[in-house]
Amino acid sequence: xxxxxxxxxxELAEEKFGYAFVDKMVEETSSSGVYTSxxxxxxxxxxxxxxxxxxxKNIPVPDLxxxxxxxxxxxxxxxxxxxxxxxxxxxxxxxxxxxxxxxEVQKLYPGALTPTVVLSDNGEKMVLSYESPRKLAYFAKxxxxxxxxxxxxxxxxxxxxxxxDGSKVDFNLIKQS
Numbered sequence: 001x002x003x004x005x006x007x008x009x010x011e012l013a014e015e016k017f018g019y020a021f022v023d024k025m026v027e028e029t030s031s032s033g034v035y036t037s038x039x040x041x042x043x044x045x046x047x048x049x050x051x052x053x054x055x056x057k058n059i060p061v062p063d064l065x066x067x068x069x070x071x072x073x074x075x076x077x078x079x080x081x082x083x084x085x086x087x088x089x090x091x092x093x094x095x096x097x098x099x100x101x102x103x104e105v106q107k108l109y110p111g112a113l114t115p116t117v118v119l120s121d122n123g124e125k126m127v128l129s130y131e132s133p134r135k136l137a138y139f140a141k142x143x144x145x146x147x148x149x150x151x152x153x154x155x156x157x158x159x160x161x162x163x164x165d166g167s168k169v170d171f172n173l174i175k176q177s
Contacts, residue, residue, distance in 0.1 A: 001043045001113070001134065003035035004079075005072070009046060010035075012071045013053060025052050043134045062138040069142015077150060090151040091126060091173075094119055115140065128171040137166035144171055 010033070014022045026033035029048045035041060050068075054061045077084050084093070097117050115132035130140045141159055148155050158172040 001041055001046060002037065003039045003041060004037040006031075006035040006041055006046060007037065008072050008075055009049065009068060012068060013049070017053070017057065021056070025049060025056075028052065043136070065136060065138035066142035066145070069139045069144070070146045071142075073143045073146030073150060084150075088151070090148060090153040090155060091121075093147065093151065094126070094128060094173075124174070126173040128173060129169075130171065131168045133167060135166040137161065137169040140169070141171065144173075 010022055013025065025031070029045075029052050031045055031049055050061055050064050053059065053064055094117075113134070115130055115134070118129040120127045120129070128144065130137060137159070141157065144157060148157070154176040156174045156176055158174070160170040160172065162168040162170060
């Protein structure tokens with residue numbers, strides 16, 4: 001996982017819990033506390049910090065991962081504006097997520113492991129199927145919810161866990177209006 005993600009996670013933790021807490025977390029986990037945006041780090045290191053916060057602050061891990069997704073999506077918009085057209089809508093964006101954006105991420109960050117995202121539409125709802133060995137389905141949910149807000153859409157998200165470990169999930173996206 002790229003260092004950009006780790007740096008943003010530490011920023012969120014500091015914003016929510018303060019520098020002293022983050023400093024203590026770095027000391028008590030295997031985190032170095034320093035990440036370069038283009039370097040690659042083990043996802044287990046991020047998970048260890050999430051679990052640490054969960055235990056120390058009594059916040060469920062899924063809630064922390066969703067909150068991180070909410071926090072990170074606007075950062076992606078700011079850092080990678082070429083992927084976000086002001087006239088774009090949510091479903092159009094999701095349609096290019098895997099075929100274009102993840103391909104471009106691979107060009108920018110060789111070796112980046114992006115999740116597999118497949119879209120299907122049966123007319124009543126769109127289904128976004130997410131699969132990743134990183135098992136960050138709740139993080140993906142937070143990113144998806146933040147995208148809905150960003151694109152100002154009235155869409156309900158139903159999360160269907162296909163594998164309990166979070167490695168495979170379907171998100172049913174149902175337009176409300």
